[in-house]
Amino acid sequence: MLEALKEKVFRANIRLVEAGLVILTWGNASGIDRSKGLVVIKPSGVGYGELSPEKMVVVDLNGNVLEGKLRPSSDTPTHIVLYRNFEGVNGIVHTHSTWATAWAQSKLPIPSLGTTHADHFHNEIPCTRFLSEEETEENYEMNTGRAIVETFARRDYLSTPGVLVAGHAPFTWGKSVDDAVNNSIVLEEVAKMAFLTKMLKSDVETLPVYIIDKHYSRKHGKNAYYGQKETLGND
Amino acid sequence: MLEALKEKVFRANIRLVEAGLVILTWGNASGIDRSKGLVVIKPSGVGYGELSPEKMVVVDLNGNVLEGKLRPSSDTPTHIVLYRNFEGVNGIVHTHSTWATAWAQSKLPIPSLGTTHADHFHNEIPCTRFLSEEETEENYEMNTGRAIVETFARRDYLSTPGVLVAGHAPFTWGKSVDDAVNNSIVLEEVAKMAFLTKMLKSDVETLPVYIIDKHYSRKHGKNAYYGQKETLGND
Amino acid sequence: MLEALKEKVFRANIRLVEAGLVILTWGNASGIDRSKGLVVIKPSGVGYGELSPEKMVVVDLNGNVLEGKLRPSSDTPTHIVLYRNFEGVNGIVHTHSTWATAWAQSKLPIPSLGTTHADHFHNEIPCTRFLSEEETEENYEMNTGRAIVETFARRDYLSTPGVLVAGHAPFTWGKSVDDAVNNSIVLEEVAKMAFLTKMLKSDVETLPVYIIDKHYSRKHGKNAYYGQKETLGND
C-alpha cells in the first residue's frame, strides 16, 4: 500500500540526516496521498540507520494506523492537523535543527534580511505562541498543530512554508515531502545567516519590500524565470 | 573477563570520536557490571585509532586494576565515586566537547530553554563549584567525583544525567554506557542551542514548567508514549 | 564548442559544493574565452549532482544563448556586465556562502583585519548600495552588475577581486574561473575571521597599511616571492 510514497518518505527522512538537520532519533518527515486521504510517516523513536521503506507507518486523517507494525511518530497529530488545514501541502518535516531551534527558543520570528530568505520564504518565518497549561496536558501534539494554524490565520502558508514552534523547534512543509525537506534545509541556513547578521548589526533592517517581492517572484508564480522550463512557476 | 562489556565500552569510546565530541586522546567512557562490582574503562592517553576491546582496563570499586596491561584513564577515580554514589548508573562518559566546555568554563548551568533539553534532561544541567586548593592537590580526581555528588545532593541524577565540572568539562551518565554516550551527544547539542539562544535574547526565560514536565514525561517514566513498545518508559 | 572551457567551468562549479560554499542549486561559476567573446556558465536551477560539462551553456556578451539545451543561470546578465567592464577578469563566481552573506545582509564592508585578508584582497571587501525600486523591477540582474561596477569606480577590481551585494550575497572574480573559486573560498574564510574578531573586540582597528601592502606584494606583482618560479607575480 502506497509503496511509492513510502519510498519517498523514507528517502526524505534519510536526507534530513545527510543534511545534518537531525541526530539520534530526532525529527520526522511525512507525505500524504491526497486522493486516498492517507499519510505515510516515520515510526517513533527508531534510529535512522534502522529505517527502511517498509517500516514507514500509514495513518488516516483521524490518526488511525492502517498499516505498519511500529507506532507512528509521536508528532503524528501535529502533521494531521496541518494536512487538514493546509490543503496545498503534500509533505511535512519536523526537525530540531540547531540554528532554527535557537530562534524558536528565543520566541523570535526570523526576519527577512536577505535574498536567500526571500528566494524561498516570502516573509518572516513566524514563531507560534506558547501553548497554555491545558493545551499542553491534553492533546499536546494536536494543539501544537492548531497553534501553527492559528499563526497562519493572516499569513499565506504556501509562500511561507515553515514555522518556529515557541520553545520547541521548526516545522516546514511543501508541495511534496522532498520539497518540505528542501525548505528545512533553507530554513536552517537562513536562521544561521540571520543570527550572524544580528550579531554584526543588532539594528539591521529587513530587506526593502520591492527586493523581497522581486526575489520571491523570480522563483515562484506565473512570472518566475529561475530554473528550467519544466519547473518554472511550479512552486 | 567481561568480554561483552569491554566490547560495549570500546564501541562507546569510538562513538565519541564519530560524534565529534573528542579529539586527540581526550575523553573516556566506562561501564560497570553491577553484579560483580567491576568497572571497564578506557586506558589513559591512548589514541582512539589504537584502541581495541582487549585494551580496555578492568578495575574494582576501590580502584585496583584487575586486568589489562595499560594504566586506566587518569579520571578513573571520578568514575568510581560516581558509580558508588549513583547506584542507578551503569555507564559514564567524560568529554571536553566544545560548547558544553564553554559553559563549564563560564561556571554557568545550562538552563532549560527548549524541548530538546527537556526531552532528555528534566531540569537545568548544573555546574559544580571549583575544588579548593587542598582538594586539588590530593586525590584530585576523587574529589572531582565528590563535588559532582555534592552538586546532586538536592537533584535527581537519573532525570538530569549530566553535569558541568567548573573550569573543566562535562560528565554524563546513563543506564548503560551507550545511553551515557547519547546523553553526551544531547548535552553538547543543547549547550550549543542554549548559547545561541542567549546571544539572540540575553534575558530569555526558561521554558514554562508544564511544558518541561510534559516533554520529559513523553519520553520517560510510566506514562511515556515516545518510541516503540519495547522501549517505552524504560528510561 | 569551447569544450576545454566547459570542462573548467563544470569543475569550478563542483568545487563550490566541495568547499561547502553552496547548497541545493544556489551559486554559479562562469568563464570567458576573451578571444571569441563567449561566456560559459552553469544552467539555471540544476542540481550539482546532475551537472556535466555538456550541460554548461554558451552565451555571447549580449546575453544570446549560442549553445546549450538549458537556460543559463538567471544571474547571467550580472556576469556579462562584469565581463564587459572588468577586462582583466576571465572567471566569475557567485555564491550565498554563509559568513560572507551575513556581512552582505548587514550592508557592511569586510575590513582588512589580518594578513589572511591582505594576502588575497588588497583592501576592504566593499558592499554595494541597495538597488532602487526601478532598478529592481526592470533588468534587475543587469543592474546588479552595474551597481558592482559603480562600487569599483574608485577601487581596483584586480587587487580586490570580490564584492558583497547589499542584502544579497558575494561575487568574486579572477584571472581564471579556478582563481575566482579560490577567491570565493578565501572571501568566506576572511568573512568568518572578521566576524569573530569583531565579536572579540568591537573596536578593532584595521591592519597597519604597511603590513597590508607587504602581505599583498609578497604574493602579487613583480616583487612577489611567495610560491614557485612559474607562478611568482602572476596574480
Place this chain on the structure above:
Amino acid sequence: MLEALKEKVFRANIRLVEAGLVILTWGNASGIDRSKGLVVIKPSGVGYGELSPEKMVVVDLNGNVLEGKLRPSSDTPTHIVLYRNFEGVNGIVHTHSTWATAWAQSKLPIPSLGTTHADHFHNEIPCTRFLSEEETEENYEMNTGRAIVETFARRDYLSTPGVLVAGHAPFTWGKSVDDAVNNSIVLEEVAKMAFLTKMLKSDVETLPVYIIDKHYSRKHGKNAYYGQKETLGND
C-alpha cells in the same frame, strides 16, 4: 638525505589539512635534525594534494637551500629564528586556523580559562606586538621570528608551546613536528572554547592557579601520571 624526517614533515603537513587547520596552500610544518643542524620544510605555495616527501626542502640554519627543486616556504626565516633561539624545539607549525587567527587579529592573548588549555599550555597563549614599518619592509619573516622570541623573553617556550602573531596567525612548536601539529590542534580548540566562554561571560576569570598547575603537571614533568609508562613525563 634526511629521508625519515622528510616523511615525518610531509605527514605533519597532511595532518594539518585533515584536522581542518589549513585550506588552499596556507600553513606549513617543519622539523629539524639537531645533530646536523638541518631543517626540512614544506615548499612554498604548493597545494597539499601535490605534496610528497621528496618535495620537502632541506635548508641549513642560515637559510641556504641544500636540497630540493622547489623554493622553501616563504616563512622559512621565521622557522629558522625559532630553531636558533628555542633549542628544545624540534618541530614548528604555522597555520591560519580560523579561531586562533581571530584572537591574533584582535591582538589579544588567549587566557587560560579551563583545564583543556592548562593540560597543554601552562599559561595564557601570548600575542606579539605589531612589527614596525622598518621591520616589515626588510627581513619581514626573520623579524616575525624575532618578535616571537621577544614575546618569550620572560616566558617559558617549552610549557607554552605556541604564540599568536598580531594581525597574522598562530605558530606552535614541540619536541617533534608531530607534537607541534598536536599543539596546533589544541590551540585552535582552546581558541574556540575561550571565544565562546567570553561571549557567555565577558568578565570571566582565569582558572585558579592551583588548578592550572595541577592539570599541567598531571601531563608534563616528573610527577606526570596521565598516559602510559613509556610516555609519562616525557613532555
